[in-house]
Amino acid sequence: MTGKELWLHQRDTDAKEESLETYSTPIVQTVNGKDEMIIFGSDHLTGHNPQTGEEIWRYGYSADRKRIDWRTIPTPLAAEGLIFASRPKNNGLFALKTGLTGTMTDEAVAWQFEKFNPDCSTPLYYDGLLYVLDCIKNKNPLTCFVPLTGQQKWQGRLEAKEPYRASLTASDGKIYCIDEGGQAIVLAAGPAEFKILSRIEMGEGPIQASIAIANQRLYLRTAQNLYCIGN
Numbered sequence: 001m002t003g004k005e006l007w008l009h010q011r012d013t014d015a016k017e018e019s020l021e022t023y024s025t026p027i028v029q030t031v032n033g034k035d036e037m038i039i040f041g042s043d044h045l046t047g048h049n050p051q052t053g054e055e056i057w058r059y060g061y062s063a064d065r066k067r068i069d070w071r072t073i074p075t076p077l078a079a080e081g082l083i084f085a086s087r088p089k090n091n092g093l094f095a096l097k098t099g100l101t102g103t104m105t106d107e108a109v110a111w112q113f114e115k116f117n118p119d120c121s122t123p124l125y126y127d128g129l130l131y132v133l134d135c136i137k138n139k140n141p142l143t144c145f146v147p148l149t150g151q152q153k154w155q156g157r158l159e160a161k162e163p164y165r166a167s168l169t170a171s172d173g174k175i176y177c178i179d180e181g182g183q184a185i186v187l188a189a190g191p192a193e194f195k196i197l198s199r200i201e202m203g204e205g206p207i208q209a210s211i212a213i214a215n216q217r218l219y220l221r222t223a224q225n226l227y228c229i230g231n
Contacts, residue, residue, distance in 0.1 A: 009053030013042035017068035019088075029078035031098050040085055041072045045096065059096055059104040061087055074118050074167075079125040080147045082110055086117050086132075093117045093132055095150065111150035116141040124168035124175070126189055129153065131175060135164040140179075144191065156194025158185055165208035176213070181205045182222060202227070 013020065022041025028050060029036055037050040043062040048055055062070055070088040077084045083096040095110040116134040124131040130145040139157040146153065162181030169176050174197065175187040182202040188195040204222035212219040218229040 007051075007053045009048065009055070011039065011042070011044075011046065011055070013044055015043040015062070015070070019043055019062070019068055019070040021071040023071070023073045025075045027076060027078060029083070029098070036098075038076055038078065038083060040074075040076045043070065045076065045083070045085055057101050057104060059108060061085065061094065073120045075122045077123050077125055077130075079130070082147060084123050084125075084130060084147070086119075086123065088119070090117045090119050090134065093123065095147070110148075113143070113145070113150060116143055116155070118164075120163075120165045120167075121177075122167040124170055126170040126175070127173075129189070129191060131168055131170075131189075133158075133164055133168055133177065140164060142175075142187070142194065144194070146191075153191040154194045156196075158196070160185070162205065165206075166210040169211050169213055171213045172216075176211045176218065178202065178207055178211055178220065180207055182207050184211070184220065 020042050024040040027038045029038060035050050036047045036056060039046050044058050044060050046055055046058040072088050074086045081098055083098060084093065086093045093113045097108045097110050100108055118133055118135050120135045121133045130147040132143045134141045140160045141155055141157050143155040144153040160179040160183055162179040164179050166178050170189055173189050175189050178184040182205045184200040184202055186197045188197055202220060202222055204224040207222050209221040220227045
């Protein structure tokens, strides 16, 4: 209401140069009835008290502290008692246990997925499943997981012409994504199979904005126009 500063917390890190940079958005999860603010970047994933900024826990996701080019882009995702985060530049997705305090070790990692990880796109949790899109590989694999165990249900390739900067979104039993060149792809959500329902050439690239969904409509922002698509 006033802009008065309520608190300021200095988030310590030993990251250097580009590894200090992050484009990730903070998220909030509830653990044991209490809210935690999750922040990803600068070689660490940390949990904070949103009322004070106080750090509750931290996990150092960079095994090589000498790396100077590990900027983070995807936002972490909290679901089913785990936090899912993708290490920079396709270096593995990990599922971190929650409810812990202090400095965590690798023992806090419930499972990892080393191949076909996003560099830009935030993983998607939808209807009890986790979907992970590889942004920059030539054929853009999309993988469906059981979140708690990391069991892979299916994997398929989108065969997109351009890389993905936008994140996956989902509604009405479908997954929506759009590549940088403007090709939108609609897939069937669910554990049964990888199935592409349609491809739509929007053009008007470069496109980096995720498809937004509200009131049974899709909103697509290209480099030239904003589109609203309904039934």
